[in-house]
Amino acid sequence: MTFNKSIKKIFKATLVGAAFAAITSTATAETLRGASMFDENHTFTKTMVKFNELVGQYYKGDVEFDLRLNGEFGVEKDYVTFLNQGVAIDYTILAPSNMARFAPSIPLMDMPFLFRDLDHWNTVLSSDVLSPLEKELSDKADIVIVGYAGGGTRNLISSKRISNMDELAGHKMRVMGAPIQAQVFNAIGAAPSAIAYNEVYNAIQTGVVNGLENEAASLQNLKFYEVAPHVTKTSHTITVRPLVFSGKTFRKLPADLQAAIMKAGKEAGAYGRELESREDGIKLQQMADAGQIKVAEFANREKLLDMVKPVQDKFAASINATELLSAIRSK
Structure with missing residues (x-):
């Protein structure tokens, strides 16, 4: 199935298998509107398509899906506002930090160096240990977490090589x-700045910052390697990306x-975690292999954990x- 930014695509999941087909709107069908900043190849988009398919399997009535791609509805901060107000979109996948203005505690689930490894991360997300944060988000932002995607390992991406504490010192980076x-990044000696995601490429190109931190899928999809070809494997975050729904809707x-x-949502989240x-x-x-990036290990990563x-x-x-x-650390 291909997607086009300018053409509205309506999906209805069938009740058998993984097939779903485009259908025309009917008077009785519920229409659920989704948004992705990325194209059809990104794991976020694939996860939402899986969500659409599963909802259609489990719901016996008529349901349609209008999933817009490539940032047609803006960036994630815009999505948070839309979900909170119950307008424009009904569901998406978000970085927890983008919801912090409504629910200050929610970034805890995405805090750098929170998870020991993939097994620890998956154990936490498969449990109910994050339910207090889900309640805060629902109460304060009127946004419902229906599942947990993510699974990308975030590393430093920079215009120059950074492989040790000395090279990290004073490094201007987007967070x-x-x-x-x-x-967190101040604590390890970097010089972080909060810059809108859609401005990062130009900010690196013009020297406002010298890099960012992100996972491979976004590095590849948004071609950050063109201005920041050095990847330092700090593995500071294994991403938690809630699949969220507007409470008002x-x-x-x-x-x-x-x-x-x-x-x-629960099943699609698990699918997205494995996929990413x-x-x-x-x-x-x-x-x-394509010569787009140069990958380096970070010396003394254990020191970062202590810091x-x-x-x-x-x-x-x-x-x-x-x-x-x-409770998270003890899982």
Whole structure:
């Protein structure tokens, strides 16, 4: 199935297998509107297509999907506003830090150096340990988490080589807007700045910053390697990317469709996690083989873990989440 930014695509999942077909709108069908900043090849888009398919399988009524790609509805911060207001879109996949202005505690789930490894990350996301953050997001932002995607390993991406503490010192880099992101990278000696995602390429090109931190899929999809070809494997974050739904829209839906959305969201999230974690290394290797990036290990990564722990503890205490952080660490 191909997608076109300028053409509205309507999907209805069939009740059998993984097939779904474009259909015309009917008077009784529910239409759910989704948005992705990326094209059809990105794992976020593939995960949302899987979500569409599963909702259609589990809901016995008529449901249609209008999924817009390539940032047609702006960037993630715009999506958060739309979801909160119940306009323009009904569902998407978001970085938790972009929801911080409504729910200050939510970036905890995306805090750098939070997860030991992929097994720890998957154990946490398969449990209910993050339910206090889900409640805060629902109460304060009127956004419902229906599943957890993610799985990309975020590394430093820069215009010049950074492979040790000396080279990291004073490194001007873009981070997401949640304060904990800047606090963590300040703690390890970098010079972080919060810059809008759609301005990062030009900011690197003009020297406003010398890089960013991101996962392989976005590095490849948005061609950041053209201005920042050095990848330093800090593995500081294994991404948590909630599949979210507008609370205002959700409450208007029939109860059986709500149930289908919740069931499909959990399963689609698991699908997205497996997909992205598997593809992450493949994409890095593809870009390296093509000569688009140069990959380096970071010396003394263990030192970074020690340096950021006090920052993590302080942040958790500031949002009354010390017990939650302990619960995550103990999983």
